[in-house]
Amino acid sequence: MSQWFMLTLVGKDQAGIVAQVTTALYEQGCNLGEASMLRIGGNFTMMLMIAFDGQSDALAERLQPLAEKLQLQLHFDPIEGELHHHQQSDVLLMVHGADRAGIVAQVTSKLADAGLNIVDLASDVGGNEDNPFYIMQIEGVATQGIERLEQALQELLQQQPDLKVTMKPIDTMVM
């Protein structure tokens, strides 16, 4: 049985990063699991689940020259990997407002108290330098039901009236 590792690579975005990194991994005998790769603020970020049955130190060492060449920061850690057990999100939230400190903390704290397990969160700063806005989309599991989350959002909007929050159930039909 191979051991799962989480490989994290972060660096300045440039053409061909994904192809070069994944080719190197393939050539080292690694098998990729789930992955997330995303350009954030001009950086390119990669998180990859990797199955590998050799020595992890050896693999990290062999990846180091490529990371240096591409100027990527590299982290490589053994994890308890799990495939084929996706959590099924049942609710989707969209939050936006004029950008200010504390939006994510306030929103997610309120939602966590009301039983939301976040599966996927993507946020972005739009607008321009003079008028930036913050926008965030959250997908998750309402472990205490959607009504409970609705209540929490009512409270949140009273405390933070500058935010606009929309919630929608994700009704996945299986056919």
Next chain:
Amino acid sequence: MAILEILKYPDPRLKTISEPVTAFDETLQTFIADLDETMNASPGGVGIAAPQVGQFQRIVIVDVSSKKKIKHHGYMVLINPEITEWDGFEIAREGCMSVPDYTGNVIRATQIHLVAQNAEGETIEYDMEGYEARAVQHELDHLDGLLFIDRLVSRRRDLFQRKVYKKKDKK
């Protein structure tokens, strides 16, 4: 009666284009009963197509009556079904018994007109909308060897789109 085995992606047989049904006989009735039992054995299943169990005939069952507050026609056996009109489109999340542990966003028409035959071979027609129309479109894809993962749109951002209605295209 029997629960049939469901083909799972990446089984290449799921790409098969199914043949029209010509004989509305006892064998067909037995198969429909088994298909129904198979669908009901899967929690939350609202539809099933014959090719999902390796029977490559144009037969589907759809029953979305378990969903609350929607318009529907209850339990339907649809044989040789054809969608003759489409209108509007909407993105929603779908899953499939033949694609375990994966769900994704798919664009479907919000309103359709459907012509099919029932288990006795009589012609039936329906106007459908929303959830039921989506289920029918998903199942009909199976008859043409298509899975919802052949129609995925971006996982992020899209579910909040408003319903968009466009004018009916005159044929």
